[in-house]
Amino acid sequence: MAGLYVHIPFCRSKCVYCDFYSMPRLDRVDEYVEALRQEWAMRREELRGEEVTTLYVGGGTPSLLTPRQLERLLEVLPLIRVVEFTIEVNPDDITRDYARELAALGVNRVSMGVQSFNDRDLHAINRRHTAAQAVAAVEHCLAAGITNVGIDLIYGLPGQSLAAWRANVERALSLPVKHLSAYNLSYEPGTRLWALRERGLITEVDDDTCVAMHETLCDLAAKAGWEHYEISNFARPGFRSRHNSAYWNGTPYLGLGAAAHSYDGTTRSANLPHLRHYLEEIARGCVACERETLQWWERHDEDVMLRLRTSDGLDLNVMAARYGEEAATTLTAKAAPFVACGLLRRDGMVYRLTRAGIMLSDSIITALLADTP
Numbered sequence: 620m621a622g623l624y625v626h627i628p629f630c631r632s633k634c635v636y637c638d639f640y641s642m643p644r645l646d647r648v649d650e651y652v653e654a655l656r657q658e659w660a661m662r663r664e665e666l667r668g669e670e671v672t673t674l675y676v677g678g679g680t681p682s683l684l685t686p687r688q689l690e691r692l693l694e695v696l697p698l699i700r701v702v703e704f705t706i707e708v709n710p711d712d713i714t715r716d717y718a719r720e721l722a723a724l725g726v727n728r729v730s731m732g733v734q735s736f737n738d739r740d741l742h743a744i745n746r747r748h749t750a751a752q753a754v755a756a757v758e759h760c761l762a763a764g765i766t767n768v769g770i771d772l773i774y775g776l777p778g779q780s781l782a783a784w785r786a787n788v789e790r791a792l793s794l795p796v797k798h799l800s801a802y803n804l805s806y807e808p809g810t811r812l813w814a815l816r817e818r819g820l821i822t823e824v825d826d827d828t829c830v831a832m833h834e835t836l837c838d839l840a841a842k843a844g845w846e847h848y849e850i851s852n853f854a855r856p857g858f859r860s861r862h863n864s865a866y867w868n869g870t871p872y873l874g875l876g877a878a879a880h881s882y883d884g885t886t887r888s889a890n891l892p893h894l895r896h897y898l899e900e901i902a903r904g905c906v907a908c909e910r911e912t913l914q915w916w917e918r919h920d921e922d923v924m925l926r927l928r929t930s931d932g933l934d935l936n937v938m939a940a941r942y943g944e945e946a947a948t949t950l951t952a953k954a955a956p957f958v959a960c961g962l963l964r965r966d967g968m969v970y971r972l973t974r975a976g977i978m979l980s981d982s983i984i985t986a987l988l989a990d991t992p
């Protein structure tokens with residue numbers, strides 16, 4: 620069992636907060652799709668015969684690919700055992716016809732970057748859609764038969780009040796969507812958002828309000844019967860993202876495209892985030908990437924970081940089986956003070972973050988990392 624990720628690094632415009640590898644240009648999309656096909660042909664053996672069960676086309680903005688470009692890409696990919704085929708979309712790309720084309724191509728899950736249901740917020744962060752377009756896009760997906768739709772929201776947008784955020788969450792939960800990802804806005808160097816704050820043109824929402832926003836989100840989602848299954852992710856029962864869950868439990872995956880990452884269980888690789896180099900290297904029959912074989916303590920730390928973020932938690936039996944009894948004993952000792960102060964909960968052999976612990980997850984995870992030999 621393995622996941623396949625395809626990165627589409629193009630966008631129609633750049634959102635002010637974005638530091639993903641994406642660029643506002645469309646002139647090399649055809650060439651890029653051909654390169655992806657070649658990369659798959661060159662690297663498919665890396666999956667060592669594991670069947671691809673989830674396919675995730677992310678970006679950037681994959682929905683700027685035309686149906687024919689997507690079809691050209693999918694022609695060569697192994698779709699036969701794929702149970703979850705997700706594509707990230709921007710609402711303004713989703714017409715009735717485009718949604719039908721996606722469904723015809725086998726897409727059965729859409730992840731939509733909505734970010735806010737407030738048009739003033741959307742304008743301020745340079746999104747190209749309106750709230751009404753987002754709602755219409757969800758309807759188009761459902762009408763086309765893609766019933767598994769997830770949306771992304773951002774909280775802590777400049778000028779956003781707690782009441783405005785609450786209204787956003789209520790709107791999201793009232794829609795016929797199955798999944799909600801919600802991220803606290805972060806200010807990354809090099810983004811326009813960062814520059815606007817530096818120039819004093821926007822004011823950051825304070826930490827206490829962001830904590831209250833997260834609490835509101837958790838309360839409303841729980842009241843509506845949604846599962847809070849990862850720090851930033853909520854789903855109606857039965858609709859967790861299989862692809863992302865596989866990342867969190869260590870399933871191997873292959874990433875195609877500039878800036879895509881891969882993991883085979885022991886080695887990580889990262890394709891260089893540089894479009895021209897990517898295209899040139901593929902044309903030469905190579906992949907420009909950095910590879911790193913993880914030491915046992917690095918795999919241990921990844922397990923701690925990823926599993927503790929999920930509601931399935933960090934299982935001491937799993938850690939003992941993978942890294943030895945001593946590692947599990949050390950973890951137990953390191954976790955004890957956090958259990959005592961209510962930031963971690965121990966259920967049998969499984970540690971989970973409490974609601975209070977989620978807000979301090981970075982420090983808790985850091986404290987549980989392995990002692991490097």
Ligand code: SF4
Nearest residue numbers: 630633634637641679
């Ligand atoms: S659409 Fe997504 S990837 Fe593109 S600039 Fe906006 S946030 Fe970044």
